Amino acid sequence: MSLPIPLPFERPIFDLETQLERLESQANPSETTRDAIRQMRVEIARLKREVFDNLNPWEVVQLSRHDMRPKASDYIELVFDEFVELHGDRAFSDDRAILTGFAKLDDTRVMLIAQQKGRNLKERVEHNYGMAHPEGYRKALSKMQMAAKYGLPIICLIDTAGAYPGIGAEERGQAYQIAYNLREMSRVATPIVCVVIGEGGSGGALGIGIGDHVAMLQFSYYSVISPEGCASILWKHQRFADKAAHALRFTGKDLLSFGIIDEVIPEPLGGAHRDHRRTAANLKASLNVALKSLSQMDKTQLLDHRYGKFRKIGAFEEKSVEAVAEAAAT
Structure with a gap:
């Protein structure tokens, strides 16, 4: 390369x-x-x-967006032995921002859900830069429910700046569909492994991100909002994106310490964009370990574990005014 x-x-x-x-x-x-x-x-x-x-958080963001960074299509080719794509949401159209289909990971057949940005301008336009419409999230959920019916584990590869915010998408129920996916994914009775491979932006990422094992590649980020969006709201200009990136605490190291993700998958020295094959090998090894661990749970354990995992995110402790004052005094 x-x-x-x-x-x-x-x-x-x-x-x-x-x-x-x-x-x-x-x-x-x-x-x-x-x-x-x-x-x-x-x-x-x-x-x-x-x-x-x-690297500081803003530099991690730049790496996550690198033009040469492996996209979902690269991992489909390098990690999986075969991929049979499934199209459409049975309601409106086939959203190319999300690819779905049967895949084979070594000897394990899985359902693959992947957000695809595209490599060149033609591909990016075709895949809408990885920003899905409601029909994309409907397609993803219907394929997940199919996977549960046939007893197939699900792998979700997340790489998006966010769900598409256009008028048409909002008219067709963008916010509702993402919220609906969150609820229904929590109920899908089959193992789900989610990996942020690049950008993990807001509800657009979370719409396929409810899993039993959630991982991130080392130089990816997973955030409630992009640094530019945060800077525009708090400091009224995107030039403060680097400041926002530091404040958001969205790198793999931070999120692992907060208990929001379960694993940070190492990238080759210099980043994934320098060695696609080694990055793919690291991802494949992580997926195999996660699926093997989850396969040992029955459906009830799996759903209880998934519910508990997300229910405890954001937990906090309340202290009395007196306890706060005493702590401040010491």
Whole structure:
């Protein structure tokens, strides 16, 4: 794969890699050149660890949106052995922002629900940049209910900036359909594994995000609102998006500590956009472990576990005024 266009914080790494590529292209390198190549490889690895171990939330957002980052279609090709797509919501149309169908993960047959953004402009227009309409969420739910009928586990790959906010979508019940999906997914009597592979924006992500095991790739985010949307509301301008990103606490590390997700899936050094195959291998391993664990639960245990998981999110403790005053005094 050719080197991707670097993000600002990747520029020093990219410059070194360009130099390394130039040295390695020499036909008969001298011993001095070979030593320089070895040292440069060590320096690139060190710099990658330094940069990517210390990314701030806004930089994570930029990585989650990277043009070269693997999309759902890439994971369908690299993780699953076969995929038979199912179309339509039986009511209005086939929303291409959400792909649904039968898939095979090693020896396990699953129902795959995936939000697809598209790679180039033509694909992005076809898939509406991954922003689903109500018919997309209806399609997803009907396929989940089909999976439960045939005893198939469900895998949801989440990658959207949010549900489509257009007038037509609202007229066809966008908010209602997302809320309906939340309720009905909590009742689907088969294992559900959800993974945020890029952006996990607001109700658009949550509409296929109620699962028994919820994971995120390392450089993805999962938030009630985009940083730009938050900045526009709180600071009246999108230029404060980086400030909003810090305040929202939406990275995998934060959400794991809050108990909102169950796992952060590591990405290769330098991010998923640099090594699709290794990222896909990490995702596949995580899916296999999660499905194996969930398969040991019967339907009653599964639904009780799922209900309890989401019911406890946002739990808080109340203290008396006296206790607060005493704590402040100490």
